[in-house]
Amino acid sequence: MIICKDLCKSYKHGLKSKRVLDNVNFTVEPGDRIALLGRNGAGKSTLIKLIGGVEMPTSGKVIRNMTLSWPLGFAGGFQGSLTGYDNARFIARIYQRKYSDIRAFIEEFTELGNQLKMPVKTYSSGMRARLAFGLSLAIEFDCYLIDEVIMVGDQNFNRKCHHELLERRQSRSMILASHSTELIQQVCNRAILVHNGQATEYDDVNQAVHDYSNL
Amino acid sequence: MSKFSLARLRDGWGTQTRVIHALMIRELITRFGRENIGFLWIMVEPLLFAGIVATLWRVSKGPEEHGISVIAFVISGYIPITLFRHGISRSQAVFTANGSLLYHRQIKIIDFLLSRFIIEFLGSSMAYIFIASILIVFDTFPIPSDIGLFMSGFLLYSIFSFSVCLVIAPLSEISETVEKFVPVTTYIMIPFSGLFYMLSWVHPTLREYMLFSPFINGMEMMRKGLWGDQITAYYNPWNPIIFSMIFAVFGLALCRHVRRTLTIE
Structure with a gap:
């Protein structure tokens, strides 16, 4: 279970302060697939960073009772000047996994071939997404935090993600920030709509998508 | 209950050593690459610095001053100060x-500082051992008369340097002005670091004030450990210990504060 309790986040710039999230409360149960909806700049990514522990809330807290992936997105989690393999080795070390297993998995999953020997900064965003997904699927988490990134892949990648994440790991939880209402309706069983710093929970995804479209 | 928390402490210790190990390898690869001598580059810079300055002094001042080898004296001063200056410059804006590594929750910001400082520490130690071994063969460096005292001095000097890094790192995140003052400050403090002199060479009144500097206390310990009865040293090991504790408490509190407001892309 992951519990967000009275989460608030403000960003300060000089003397100005902006409250991005105001008193957000919700619980993620095992097996939940939660869609995060909201317009650009509404605070979806901020919320994902708070849940993932990348940034700290201004007040409130996040209680994590299951293993939770790092936020999968375009930025973060990688060192650009290191190669794909070096990054895999780093991840294997800090998550205490066997490098040979992770290496085998990402070679198979990402299909990046020799590109894995190149620095990550030379990768396209699609290739980064492949690597990020490959690494986090190689480690196995109870809950995956996914920020937009699922949409950048090509068809082959989408199919793989679908297979690995939605079919093979059906019992896992997921928090998915996305603008693709089609994907969300297909995948998620609950939704959270972030608007003006407030988060509204929906048990009916279609209703959430409807409200989101009317913003 | 106590057993429970002991197990947690052990887990935490395990995670942190793993993370620091991984960070150090990552840092070494990004900084030095895998080509030619690779990570051995970490000792090249202190070696060059100490070596060249020592040669200059040797040329301008002659082989001995106050009865001890000029080359050995300069090296014993320069290697610790390079450690301090590199440690400081490496800890600026490190967070x-x-x-992007903070995406992994088990990595804490202190780990960045620790891994970088340990690398600098190992580099300086290796450079020191390397150059001293060679010079001992040529009889220009003393065989340490009290290696324990020498190592305690080096350790205290290093710990104090690290505690200063703990303060500088978060300050450089809070205000960019700090970053602009650091190079000048580390330069100005060279004369107060005990680099060029022993306390027994200065006026007794001045000496009393100088003994407030943790660097000088550490440096005197190291030199006493090297030359033993050939020199007179003045030091109090509690000075660097107490100063380190004060800086560390202050620095850790600042780090905690900065982590709460750190914005990550």
Whole structure:
């Protein structure tokens, strides 16, 4: 279970302060697939960073009772000047996994071939997404935090993600920030709509998508 | 209950050593690459610095001053100060530079500082051992008369340097002005670091004030450990210990404060 309790986040710039999230409360149960909806700049990514522990809330807290992936997105989690393999080795070390297993998995999953020997900064965003997904699927988490990134892949990648994440790991939880209402309706069983710093929970995804479209 | 928390402490210790190990390898690869001598580059810079300055002094001042070898004296001063200066310059803006690694929750910002400082520490130690071994063969460096005292001095000097890094790192995130003052400050403090002199060479009144500097206390310990009865040294090991504790408490509190407001892309 992951519990967000009275989460608030403000960003300060000089003397100005902006409250991005105001008193957000919700619980993620095992097996939940939660869609995060909201317009650009509404605070979806901020919320994902708070849940993932990348940034700290201004007040409130996040209680994590299951293993939770790092936020999968375009930025973060990688060192650009290191190669794909070096990054895999780093991840294997800090998550205490066997490098040979992770290496085998990402070679198979990402299909990046020799590109894995190149620095990550030379990768396209699609290739980064492949690597990020490959690494986090190689480690196995109870809950995956996914920020937009699922949409950048090509068809082959989408199919793989679908297979690995939605079919093979059906019992896992997921928090998915996305603008693709089609994907969300297909995948998620609950939704959270972030608007003006407030988060509204929906048990009916279609209703959430409807409200989101009317913003 | 106590057993429970002991197990947690052990887990935490395990995670942190793993993370620091991984960070150090990562840092070594990004900084030095895998070509030619690779990570051995970490000792090249202190070696060059100490070596060249020592040669200059040797040429301008002659082989001995106050009865001890000029080359050995300069090297014993320069290697610790390079450690301090590199440690400081490496800890500036280290949190934002490594921000993307904070995506992994087990990595804490202190780990960035620790891994970088340990690398600098190992580099300086290796450089020191390397150059001293060679010079001992040529009889220009003393065989340490009290290696324990020498190592305690080096350790205290290093710990104090690290505690200063703990303060500088978060300050450089809070205000960019700090970054602009650091090079000048580390330069100005060279004369107060005990680099060029022993306390027994200065006026007794001045000596009393100089003994407030943790660097000088550490440096005197190291030199006493090297030359033993050939020199007179003045030091109090509690000075660097107490100063380190004060800086560390202050620095850790600042780090905690900065982590709460750190914005990561």
